[in-house]
Amino acid sequence: MNPEIIPNDGPSSTDTAAAGQKNIKMILKQLESDGIIGISVDCVIFGFDDNELKVLLIKSDFEKYENKWSLLGDLVNNHEDLDEAAYRILRERTGMDDVYLEQVKAFGEVNRHPAARVVTIAYCSLINIEHHQLKILDNELHWHRVTTLSDMAFDHRALLDACYAWLQKRIQEHPLGFSLLPKKFSLRELQNLYEAILDVKLDRRNFRKKFFSMGLLEDTGELETDVPHRPGKLYRFNYEKYQKKERKKWFGIDF
Amino acid sequence: MNPEIIPNDGPSSTDTAAAGQKNIKMILKQLESDGIIGISVDCVIFGFDDNELKVLLIKSDFEKYENKWSLLGDLVNNHEDLDEAAYRILRERTGMDDVYLEQVKAFGEVNRHPAARVVTIAYCSLINIEHHQLKILDNELHWHRVTTLSDMAFDHRALLDACYAWLQKRIQEHPLGFSLLPKKFSLRELQNLYEAILDVKLDRRNFRKKFFSMGLLEDTGELETDVPHRPGKLYRFNYEKYQKKERKKWFGIDF
DNA sequence: GCAAAAGTGTTGGAAATACACCCATGT
DNA sequence: ACATGGGTGTATTTCCAACACTTTTGC
Numbered sequence: 001m002n003p004e005i006i007p008n009d010g011p012s013s014t015d016t017a018a019a020g021q022k023n024i025k026m027i028l029k030q031l032e033s034d035g036i037i038g039i040s041v042d043c044v045i046f047g048f049d050d051n052e053l054k055v056l057l058i059k060s061d062f063e064k065y066e067n068k069w070s071l072l073g074d075l076v077n078n079h080e081d082l083d084e085a086a087y088r089i090l091r092e093r094t095g096m097d098d099v100y101l102e103q104v105k106a107f108g109e110v111n112r113h114p115a116a117r118v119v120t121i122a123y124c125s126l127i128n129i130e131h132h133q134l135k136i137l138d139n140e141l142h143w144h145r146v147t148t149l150s151d152m153a154f155d156h157r158a159l160l161d162a163c164y165a166w167l168q169k170r171i172q173e174h175p176l177g178f179s180l181l182p183k184k185f186s187l188r189e190l191q192n193l194y195e196a197i198l199d200v201k202l203d204r205r206n207f208r209k210k211f212f213s214m215g216l217l218e219d220t221g222e223l224e225t226d227v228p229h230r231p232g233k234l235y236r237f238n239y240e241k242y243q244k245k246e247r248k249k250w251f252g253i254d255f
Numbered sequence: 256m257n258p259e260i261i262p263n264d265g266p267s268s269t270d271t272a273a274a275g276q277k278n279i280k281m282i283l284k285q286l287e288s289d290g291i292i293g294i295s296v297d298c299v300i301f302g303f304d305d306n307e308l309k310v311l312l313i314k315s316d317f318e319k320y321e322n323k324w325s326l327l328g329d330l331v332n333n334h335e336d337l338d339e340a341a342y343r344i345l346r347e348r349t350g351m352d353d354v355y356l357e358q359v360k361a362f363g364e365v366n367r368h369p370a371a372r373v374v375t376i377a378y379c380s381l382i383n384i385e386h387h388q389l390k391i392l393d394n395e396l397h398w399h400r401v402t403t404l405s406d407m408a409f410d411h412r413a414l415l416d417a418c419y420a421w422l423q424k425r426i427q428e429h430p431l432g433f434s435l436l437p438k439k440f441s442l443r444e445l446q447n448l449y450e451a452i453l454d455v456k457l458d459r460r461n462f463r464k465k466f467f468s469m470g471l472l473e474d475t476g477e478l479e480t481d482v483p484h485r486p487g488k489l490y491r492f493n494y495e496k497y498q499k500k501e502r503k504k505w506f507g508i509d510f
Numbered sequence: 511g512c513a514a515a516a517g518t519g520t521t522g523g524a525a526a527t528a529c530a531c532c533c534a535t536g537t
Numbered sequence: 538a539c540a541t542g543g544g545t546g547t548a549t550t551t552c553c554a555a556c557a558c559t560t561t562t563g564c
Binding site: 035119175198 | 290291293331333334336358361362365376423428430449453465469497504505506508
């Protein structure tokens with residue numbers, strides 16, 4: 001075995017994505033020849049734009065998956081936690097640090113990766129597209145509609161499906177959605193978000209009633225601008241109040 | 256057959272648990288000296304007995320954790336899926352094959368294992384204690400109350416907590432609970448199960464109403480025996496009917 | 511003044527909760 | 538006969554779903 005080729009451990013890497021990809025291939029080759037299981041993290045990065053849920057993808061650079069879309073991932077460094085690896089990937093690719101991120105599921109099928117045995121941990125991340133417009137244009141990075149999407153590399157379709165299903169469920173029970181919106185948002189935007197993610201139509205009045213009754217939205221006193229109609233009020237989500245709220249452990253049996 | 260039970264196909268291994276444990280230490284030493292990340296699976300095996308939720312543990316054989324309780328786990332073989340590894344562990348330790356098993360979470364803190372860097376995938380498993388009474392007595396295997404439990408090896412306490420929280424939530428939305436009971440059970444047993452796992456008191460009449468209204472319990476026509484009071488009817492859970500039922504994707508926002 | 515979306519209450523039905531009595535069995 | 542838990546029905550409340558008109562702004 002060749003210890004030298006194991007990924008470095010230093011603090012935040014300054015490698016470009018392209019350089020990172022090059023290293024990966026060599027490392028994988030080495031892992032495979034040694035019969036070792038590699039560990040990677042893949043990030044399913046969701047954004048919300050134009051009233052649609054988008055996911056951030058890159059063109060795969062594996063021959064076998066030429067021209068297919070791939071999630072953003074990397075091998076886990078030897079001295080970095082899984083969460084740290086996921087945050088590193090986000091930082092390297094989007095330049096963003098204050099991001100919603102949560103582990104969803106491990107994928108470990110023996111042949112899921114053509115170059116070597118690699119177990120990957122899928123992370124789901126939510127970011128506000130507006131906030132990082134700039135960094136996208138390098139590489140082959142693109143926001144892609146979640147609904148109309150096929151031809152993904154590896155088993156990344158399965159990872160995406162798992163994260164999307166996870167998101168649909170999670171967003172109904174936890175206030176994740178606000179990570180996809182600007183800090184100040186109108187109720188219309190919020191409703192559009194829920195309708196897009198859950199693929200349902202909701203009654204506007206009941207939707208408002210629901211959110212106001214939770215008492216977690218703060219009126220900023222500001223209004224929408226640049227809309228060709230009556231502007232809506234802008235709200236802010238009150239995370240502190242949410243934290244303090246006591247959770248009920250009993251929801252009721254239903255299946 | 257319950258669709259949520261991941262099918263277990265592999266042929267049954269003939270390794271003994273003891274032999275497995277010996278190998279692990281040598282392999283870990285090798286991993287550490289090569290600076291390689293190992294990957295393991297740990298099973299949190301729940302059972303229900305004496306109206307209490309129990310978890311199956313073994314005495315740790317790592318010096319550092321002498322006399323502490325440890326989950327049942329093993330390194331993942333190079334040509335075995337993660338699910339397969341989990342089923343193998345269950346088979347080796349309990350002799351049971353038709354078991355509820357689901358992945359819960361990966362734990363990858365850098366220093367979670369003293370001997371080497373090991374990322375572990377926690378699986379939650381539910382088994383009917385009655386059905387495998389026999390195989391327990393070897394090793395240092397014991398059923399332990401979930402509530403009164405401390406001093407666990409590694410980060411196994413965190414794994415257990417994650418699986419227990421997962422179970423509490425999951426059992427309210429999916430019919431897992433029946434895996435912990437005999438095939439034929441009384442409503443009292445079922446209610447005791449829910450009360451124990453969720454740590455709540457439930458109204459007996461409303462509980463019955465709830466389950467009967469789901470229409471998934473089949474009256475077996477049989478009655479309890481050996482009870483010092485009026486015997487209750489025995490029911491069976493109808494998995495087929497449950498599968499066919501259409502799930503609603505919309506539950507309602509609530510947090 | 512017109513188009514477009516914001517904002518607002520009420521009502522009926524369904525589901526959850528609270529609650530008390532008789533019944534069947536073993537001892 | 539009595540102790541123990543099995544089995545059942547109803548009234549009340551709470552929550553959710555359906556539904557229409559007036560207001561504000563930009564053009």
